Amino acid sequence: MKNFFELYDLPVSFSPDPAIVKKQYYALSKKYHPDFYANQSAEIQEEVLQLSTENTKAYQTFSDKKRLIEYVLQLLGAIKEEEHYNLPQDFLIEMMEINEKLMDLQFDPNVEELQKVKSLISKFEAGLNDELNLHTNDFDVVDEDHKQVKLSKIKDLYYRSKYLARLNETLTKMG
Structure with a gap:
């Protein structure tokens, strides 16, 4: 699993600062905008496209509280995919x-x-x-x-x- 906190240079948290998240999103959006790499090799263009996609996924995760909670729980190993949790x-x-x-x-x-x-x-x-x-x-x-x-x-x-x-x-x- 990609670590969105590392991508945004943030500590792992259930409550990342929204202003910093937004700032990082825009900075990475600019840095990894595919138009800036139009004259590069196909490999570099593919890598930039992947980084741009990861940036968007990170921002969507940080912007949705429920999605963020699930992500952090997975990142910290508290839940696993397809886990069968027994509710009290x-x-x-x-x-x-x-x-x-x-x-x-x-x-x-x-x-x-x-x-x-x-x-x-x-x-x-x-x-x-x-x-x-x-x-x-x-x-x-x-x-x-x-x-x-x-x-x-x-x-x-x-x-x-x-x-x-x-x-x-x-x-x-x-x-």
């Missing part, structure tokens, strides 16, 4: 009520009930996002002894948010 039982029990309501709504559509479920999921999401922001924003300042604990908590919240995203996809399909 208490969370799954809370979600069981919502899933049951969604199943009922699939068989017996009801606009009012659908709005209640959407509101309930939004409430869960808001609390989860607040907690996730709390942990990611202070990750950089905790001492090394507590970083792994903090990382585990962020990982758990990340997987919970993915679960809620799937519920939202189901809601979107229902109307």
